[in-house]
Amino acid sequence: MSEDRWNTVLVLGGIRSGKSGFAESLVAGATSVRYVATATGGEDDPEWLARIEAHQRRRPQSWTTEETGADPAALTELLRQAGADETVLVDDLGGWVAAVLNPARQPNDDEADVAALAAAVRETAARVVLVSPEVGLSLVPVTPVGRAFTDALGTTNQSLAEAADGVALVVAGQPTWLKGGPLAPIKAAPAVSRPIAVPTPSTPAPPPPPVTVVAPEPEPEPAPVPAQVSALSGATMTLPLVASGLTEITPGMDLPLPSSDAGPDARERLSRLDLPGGGLGTLEEAVEFAAATQDTVTPRAWTTARLVVIGGRRSGGAIAGTDTADVERRIAEAETGTGLLGRLAGQAGADISVLRTEPAGAMEDGPVADEAAVETALRQGWQLADGAADAGRDVIVLAGISAGIEAAATAVLAATTGAEPVATLPRVPAPGGRFDDAAWMVRCATVRDAMHRIRQEPRGATDILREIGGLDIAVATGLLLGAAARRIPVLVDGPLGIAAGLVARDLASQTRHWCLLPEAGTLTLVKQGADVLGLTAVLQIGLDLGEGANALSVLPVLRSAIGLASALPVHPALLGEVGDGGLGLPEETGDEFDAEEFAEPEPHGPGPATTGV
Structure with a gap:
């Protein structure tokens, strides 16, 4: 059994129940996945081919696909040979049972095939998720062939359910655990945000804009809570996420995906436009992304951006070499619409929403936040996205000004992907273009100690946030989930956004498809995390202005490219x-x-x- 206490899971569900999407979410955090397709035939069935294509488009580029075809023994052998560092997703066992019952294999000991597969599942060293249709709730088929298939599949499901560590039943996209336990549902309070109307920079500077604070609504008799997390985990009235149509945030959520056709069609259309030379180059990535998220081959340029600034603090070795007073100064500048972010936001015509989180603990000593605070922060982030959608914003730029965020994001990357912290932890800059290498070594030791501390702990999304991530990453994770639910694209460009993207995949794998990396920057942490998420940087000009500032700097270029793609006609030739x-x-x-x-x-x-x- 793995460190997060499960090694094999059987996911059951009916047709169009969402079982495949839920199964994919269980392995979304793996660096690579061996996807085993069992279906055979269907070459003359366009609808069946369309289903297969839809599944293929959902898979990250880092996944490899293997087909067992008409040989049921191939799957059993594959599971036996899979190593402890591998992750296998089998979708689905209906195709495997059909191959077992193939008349060309008869006479054959079908029960022995099922027993051999169950033994392989029980003994495999790999992380394995198996998807299977649930046939026990359907009508008894009227044909002998149908009854034989139903009986065989039911027997297979029973055998594998007994062998697996966990069994989940998915109905209407909602998972219910029949064996093993689900994570606790999230119930929390509304977000506290500070929307700011940012003026266009001028000389002299205009007076500070007003700040509006939306406070959580308390219950009549709030329960006492620890002082260090009282602002986020205090007893509050649980408000449903009405705008997004959801009432709770749970693993395996079935959020919308961008159009699978509009993006590729828009990129193909670019080759026909009346553009000189080689066209838009790497900016075509932004055009394709905008087309997919807007579900049109002629996307419109983003005009109403919102910059969401998340400020946080940490303690312990994660903030070695950090001038916490300078971090507070930059957050205060964002709250007043001044400083670097305020100036760039004004030039881009974006407004600002600032959220400060409570301080997080030292990751080397214990959990950095409690479960209630993490749940609250997730919902706060979701409601930040709801606020942007309700205000008519068509794109969100995520920015982070948090002491120690680099160490926390490095730890999240290591915990979710197995990356080596020493190779990805950014250096510690000091004023004057210098680097504090002594502080960097302290941070390395801190991440190392934190990873050692959680080696026996669960690795679920909320577990990662509670143990090493912190409340700023939790808010950013909720923001990505809410943005996907409201179909709003998010521009990410720094450690906070990348760490949130990695955690959000474990809650809903669809979130990464709503994220765009406008500029690669200089951090290995960001580049490696983006590669795991399947995000390709639109530009690679080496900006290092800080999280959110890089994206705002290149936003006008992205707008120009998207606008040209929608306005220019086809070349006359x-x-x-x-x-x-x-x-x-x-x-x-x-x-x-x-x-x-x-x-x-x-x-x-x-x-x-x-x-x-």
């Missing part, structure tokens, strides 16, 4: 005839079309034969 209705023609953009200007001249005299386009 690619039109079969004037006004043939190709993508991006003026009838689509509203521009006037001059037939005389684009008419191809007739050749004079003999010449080479031509072929019409």
Whole structure:
């Protein structure tokens, strides 16, 4: 059994129950996954092929796919040979049972095949998740073949349920654990945020803008709570996430995905536009992302951005070499719409929402926050996303100003992906362009001690946040979940956003598809975490202005590229005839079309034969 106390899980569910998505969320934190496809045939069935394609698009690029096809023994052998450092996802056992019952294999001892598979599941050293259709609640089939399949699959499910460490039943996208225990549901209070209308920078500077504070609504008789987390974990009235249509945050949530067709179609369309030279280059990544999140091949440029600044503090070795007074100064500047972030936000036409979290403990000594505080912080972040959506914002830029966030994000990366902390922990900058290497060594030792301390602890999403992540990462995680639920893209560019993305995958794997990395920056921590999340940086110009500032700096360039992609027509040379209705023609953009200007001249005299386009 693994350190988080499960090694094999069987996920049951009916057709379109969400069982596959839930199973994928269980292994989303693995560095790589061996995805085992058992289905065979269907080459002449477009609907079946479409289902397979939808599953393929959900898988991260780091996953590898293996097909067992018509040989049931292949799956059993694969599980026996899988190593302790491997993660295997089998989807699903219905295809495996169909292969067992294949008339071409008869006569055969089918029960022996089932017993061998159950033994392999029981003995495997790998992390294994198996998906299987639940047939016990359906009607008895009217055909002998149908009854044979149902009986065989039911027997297989029983055998594997007995062998697995955990069994979950998924109904209407909601998982219920039949064996093993689920994580506690989240019930918390509304977010406390400070929305700020940021003025466009000018000289002299305008007066500070007003700050609005939305306070949590207390219960009539609040219970006493520890002083160090009273602001976040105090007893409050649990308010449903009405705007997002959810009442609680649980692992395996089935959140929306961006369009799987609009993005690739928009990128293909770019090759036909009236663009000189090689086109938009790497900026095509931003165009494809905007098209997918807006579900259109002609996306509009983001015009109403919101910068969400999350401020936090830590103690212990994580803040070695940190000038905490300087961190407080920068948070205060964000709250007044001044400083670097205020100036960049003003230039980008973005408003600011600032949230301060309570101090977190020393990760080397024990958990950095309690469970109630983490639950509250997750809901606060979700409601920050709800606030942005309700205000009509079309993109969120995530920024973090937190003492010790680099060490915490490094620990999260190590705990969720197995990365080596020494190779990813950023150096500690000091004023004047210098680096404090002694402080860096203290931080390395702190992360090492924290990883040793939690080696026997569970590794669920809330466990990671409670043990080493902290409340700022918890708020950012909730923000990513809420943004995905409200279909709002999020620009991430620093340790806080990357750490939150890694944790959010364990709650809902769809969140990473709503995130864009505008600029790679200089931190190995960000680049390696982004690679695990499947995020490709749009630009790589080496900005190192701080989290949120990098994204705001390149936001105008992204807007220009997206605007050009939606406004320019198809190149005249690619039109079969004037006004043939190709993508991006003026009838689509509203521009006037001059037939005389684009008419191809007739050749004079003999010449080479031509072929019409």
